[in-house]
Amino acid sequence: MNVFDVIVDMVPSGATVLDLGCDDCTLLERLHNERQVRGRGVDIDDRSIQECIRKGISVFHGNLDEGLKDHPTGSYDYVILSRTLQQVRKPHLLLDEMVRVGRQVIVNFPNFASLINRIQLGLGGRMPVNKNIPYSWYDTPNIHFFTRNDFVSLCREREITILREVILYRQRIAPPVLPNLLATEVCCLITKDGSAV
Amino acid sequence: MIPKTIGLVEPHQLSLSLPPEGLLLESGRTLPEVVVQYEMYGEPNGARDNVILVLHAFSGDAHAAGVHHDQEKRPGWWHDMIGPGKAFDTDRFCVVCSNVLGGCQGTTGPGSINPATGRPYGLDFPVVTLGDMVEVQRQLMESMEISRLYAVAGGSMGGMQALEWTVRFPEMVERAIVLASTSRLNSQGIAFNAVGRNAIMSDPLWNGGNYYGGPPPAQGLAVARMVGHITYLSSESMRQKFGRRFQTGRPGGLAFDDQFEVESYLSYQGEKFVDRFDANSYIYLTKAMDYYDLAESWGGMSAAMDRVQGALLVLSYSSDWLFPTEQSKEIVYALARAGKDVSFNEIQSPYGHDSFLLEASLQSELITAFLTGKKR
Numbered sequence: 001m002n003v004f005d006v007i008v009d010m011v012p013s014g015a016t017v018l019d020l021g022c023d024d025c026t027l028l029e030r031l032h033n034e035r036q037v038r039g040r041g042v043d044i045d046d047r048s049i050q051e052c053i054r055k056g057i058s059v060f061h062g063n064l065d066e067g068l069k070d071h072p073t074g075s076y077d078y079v080i081l082s083r084t085l086q087q088v089r090k091p092h093l094l095l096d097e098m099v100r101v102g103r104q105v106i107v108n109f110p111n112f113a114s115l116i117n118r119i120q121l122g123l124g125g126r127m128p129v130n131k132n133i134p135y136s137w138y139d140t141p142n143i144h145f146f147t148r149n150d151f152v153s154l155c156r157e158r159e160i161t162i163l164r165e166v167i168l169y170r171q172r173i174a175p176p177v178l179p180n181l182l183a184t185e186v187c188c189l190i191t192k193d194g195s196a197v
Numbered sequence: 198m199i200p201k202t203i204g205l206v207e208p209h210q211l212s213l214s215l216p217p218e219g220l221l222l223e224s225g226r227t228l229p230e231v232v233v234q235y236e237m238y239g240e241p242n243g244a245r246d247n248v249i250l251v252l253h254a255f256s257g258d259a260h261a262a263g264v265h266h267d268q269e270k271r272p273g274w275w276h277d278m279i280g281p282g283k284a285f286d287t288d289r290f291c292v293v294c295s296n297v298l299g300g301c302q303g304t305t306g307p308g309s310i311n312p313a314t315g316r317p318y319g320l321d322f323p324v325v326t327l328g329d330m331v332e333v334q335r336q337l338m339e340s341m342e343i344s345r346l347y348a349v350a351g352g353s354m355g356g357m358q359a360l361e362w363t364v365r366f367p368e369m370v371e372r373a374i375v376l377a378s379t380s381r382l383n384s385q386g387i388a389f390n391a392v393g394r395n396a397i398m399s400d401p402l403w404n405g406g407n408y409y410g411g412p413p414p415a416q417g418l419a420v421a422r423m424v425g426h427i428t429y430l431s432s433e434s435m436r437q438k439f440g441r442r443f444q445t446g447r448p449g450g451l452a453f454d455d456q457f458e459v460e461s462y463l464s465y466q467g468e469k470f471v472d473r474f475d476a477n478s479y480i481y482l483t484k485a486m487d488y489y490d491l492a493e494s495w496g497g498m499s500a501a502m503d504r505v506q507g508a509l510l511v512l513s514y515s516s517d518w519l520f521p522t523e524q525s526k527e528i529v530y531a532l533a534r535a536g537k538d539v540s541f542n543e544i545q546s547p548y549g550h551d552s553f554l555l556e557a558s559l560q561s562e563l564i565t566a567f568l569t570g571k572k573r
Contacts, residue, residue, distance in 0.1 A: 016536075032573065038536065049542050050562055053510065056571030060529065061542040070530045 003108050004030060006166045006173065006187045007080060010106055011035050015077040018042065018102065020064055020094075021084040025052040032057065040076075065089045068097040080106045086142045092154060099160055099192040108187035113147035113180050131170070132184045149180045155190060164189040201281040203238055206263035206273070210234050210303060213336045220333070226323035229312050233337050234259045234303025235295035238279055239287030241343070248343045249285055249568075250334060251275065251294040252351030252358040254554075255482055256425070256474060258302035261294040277557045284561040284568070290347060297358075298333045299325040299482055301475035308409060308475045320406035325481060327354070327489045331361045335369070348568060350374035352553035353520060354486055360528065364495055367506040371572075374564060375511045376553040379524035380491035380498070380531075386519060389428050390483035393421035397476045406477050418476045419467030426466050431516035431549030435459060498527075502535035509539040510567040512560060514552035540567070 004027050011017060015037050019028050022041025025048075031037040041052050041059040052059035065088055079102030085091045086109055098105045110132045111117075120128040127137040135142060146154075148167075155162055167174045168185040179186070212232050213220065219227035236259045241248055251261050253274065262279035264272050273294075279285040285292050296304035299322070307322035314321075338346070346369055349359045356378025363373045382390075397403055400417025408414060430438075439459040456464075495501035509532060513525035522543050532539040544559055546552040553560065 040533065046542065046544075046559055049540070050559075050566050053540050053563060054566040054570035056508075056573045058508075058533075058538050059540045060533075070526060072534060075534065 002171050003082065003168060003185060003187055006168070007031075007082065007106055007108070008034055010164065010187075010189050011037060011078055013037075016075075017078045017080060018071070018076040019080045019082070020068075020098070021081065021087075022052060022057075022059065023048050025055050025057045025059065027080070027082060028052070028057050029055055037078075064094055067093065068101050071101045073100050074103055076102045078102055078104050078106060082106075082108055083110070085109045086144045086146065089143070091144055091146075092158065095154070095160065096158060099190065104163070104189060104191045106187065106189055108185060109146070109151065110142075111148045111180065111183040111186050112145040113149065114184045115181055116184070118181075147180055148183050148186045151186065151188070155188075159193040160190050161193050162188050162190050203263035203272075203276070203280045203287065205267075206236055206238065206260075206265065208234055208236055208259060208265070208303060211337060211340055213333065213340065220329075220336075222323055222329050223326045224324045228305065228323065231298065231305045231333060231336075232303070232309070233295050233298075233305075233333060235293055235337060236260060236262075236273070237291065237293050238262050238285075239289075239291040241291040241341075245343055246345055247289065247347050248291045248293060248338075248341075249348045249350060250338070250346050250362075251279070251285065251292055252334075252349060252355035252362075253294060253297065254351070254353040254355045255486065256422075256470070257355070258300065259294050259296040259304075260302075261292070274554065278561060278564070284564040285350070286565075286568075290568070293337075293341070295334060295337055297330045297482070299330070299478060299485060301478040302473070304333075306475065307406070307477035307481055317409040319409065319477060322477070322481065324484065326485050327358055327361050328365065328494065330485070331358055331365055334358075334362075335366055338369075344369065346370050348372040348374060350376075350564070351378070352376035353378055353550065354482070357486070357489055357491075360491060361489075363505045363507055363509065364491065364501050367504045370507040372507050372567065373509045374567065375509060375525070375528065376560070377512070377514055377517050377520045377525075377550055378528075379520050380501075380528050381489060381493075382487055383521075383524065387487045389424060389519070390487055392424050394480050394483060396420035396424065397479060400476075403476060406480075408476070413471070414476050415471040418471050418474065418479060419464075421476075421479055422467045422470040422474075423463040426463055428519045429549055429551040431518065431547060433516060433547045434549055434551075437547070438462075498531045499535060502531045502537060505532065505535065505537050507538075508567075508572065509537065510563065511539060511541045512553070512563065513541075513543045514546045514548070514550070514556065515543055516547050517550045517552060519550040538573070 017037045017039040019041045028039040042062040079098045117128040166187040167183040219229040260273040261275045262273040296302045311318045349362045351359045356375040359373045397417040400414035403414035442458045444456045444458045444461040492498040513522040529541040546556045
């Protein structure tokens with residue numbers, strides 16, 4: 001069980017999907033095989049692009065920090081951003097762009113407020129390094145640290161509805177009890193308020 | 198061990214079998230005879246479904262790989278990409294490249310003999326379009342009994358033809374590779390072509406296009422080529438290649454007998470070009486490029502893209518200012534909106550528009566992945 005299982009579970013068969021920061025298209029390939037989606041990936045890395053092309057998956061070179069201006073409004077059923085929101089320069093603007101381009105959006109991210117992180121920072125006095133955040137502070141792609149509750153309040157601020165929230169604890173789905181304390185990772189299905197669902 | 202590369206190759210010529218009225222062109226005019234020069238690398242398989250049609254750029258020709266004789270200094274223009282084990286792998290694919298209609302390297306063009314007069318056409322040659330070139334290529338494929346293409350591929354004007362192929366004959370094209378190209382030239386591109394044509398036409402030897410049998414307008418054509426060459430390079434690649442170094446003479450001399458390296462390079466390119474290219478072809482082919490507008494000829498961009506059936510790979514190059522990335526993106530996002538199978542990458546390269554001829558590694562790998570990867 002991992003977060004890709006959760007995402008695959010959220011996408012209905014035959015949907016159109018845009019996967020931002022698609023890496024080597026592992027997720028898109030699963031969605032192709034298991035959900036018969038029409039999918040497209042976006043990545044900035046040449047090797048990732050090459051691998052997607054080899055797998056026969058449509059992929060574009062793109063820099064997420066430049067937004068999604070070339071993608072028309074509502075042009076995909078689902079826009080996916082997996083474990084990347086904490087790595088872009090302006091997460092709030094990218095979130096706006098995703099709910100514009102996708103009728104629904106799936107976004108997952110590590111919860112910085114999870115118990116293990118609190119212990120490492122609060123009691124240990126050191127920046128957390130663990131399975132969920134496996135980087136030292138000086139060499140990490142993560143440039144924003146935020147919590148499950150921070151994300152919920154950002155969505156409220158930007159008039160985005162959370163349709164579904166899945167809490168993961170160490171790669172397993174956990175019951176939604178004290179999510180901000182217990183979740184190591186969160187996966188949300190969101191949409192812009194007032195847009196047709 | 199024998200090095201795995203294409204050695205001696207032979208050009209072929211084929212006369213299209215045309216109806217009595219000749220080849221009908223988009224302009225409404227006809228050509229009574231059309232000869233096509235082409236080369237072939239690798240063999241068609243039994244099902245004849247492994248053919249890749251490679252489309253040359255403006256000043257290219259059918260000689261894409263290998264050499265014509267042992268003394269030939271430079272092999273064909275895409276030798277690095279075509280051959281055993283290369284991106285266009287001739288162990289697996291049969292690669293065909295033909296000279297375009299209106300050209301001057303074996304295919305019928307303004308320098309060919311007009312059967313009606315027994316003299317070269319000159320400006321009596323009808324205006325040809327990129328669509329006409331593609332139609333001639335299709336008829337060449339038909340003569341070779343090839344009804345489906347594994348891929349069409351080209352850069353610059355060749356990429357424009359590859360795009361036209363996917364829209365004009367969608368049922369024939371399984372894959373298209375469009376490099377450093379566009380669905381229509383921007384005004385900057387048209388402007389540079391206009392300067393080239395003006396250089397030729399203002400050479401007194403051009404004589405309204407009637408110079409066959411006498412000296413050609415070499416000076417005008419050389420200047421046109423010099424301008425062209427500047428547009429194929431980038432500011433950075435020129436700085437690296439030439440800087441402000443002097444080739445000859447004493448720097449600062451007042452007799453103007455000194456020459457910067459970049460000057461001598463451009464002169465050399467101009468002179469070399471005159472030996473192999475016809476000035477009238479320069480005019481016809483640049484006009485064909487200028488007029489080309491995919492959206493306009495197919496009732497809008499989305500109508501054009503709706504016709505596409507095959508998969509596309511579109512590549513642009515970061516330092517190409519003649520066919521900038523934005524123009525490739527226009528194609529890519531129009532295809533995406535139409536729900537087509539298209540992949541796009543911008544390759545970081547310092548070589549300007551010429552990158553697609555020079556940048557072998559990543560370009561090769563992406564093309565290999567596209568040609569040999571999974572097709573959905």
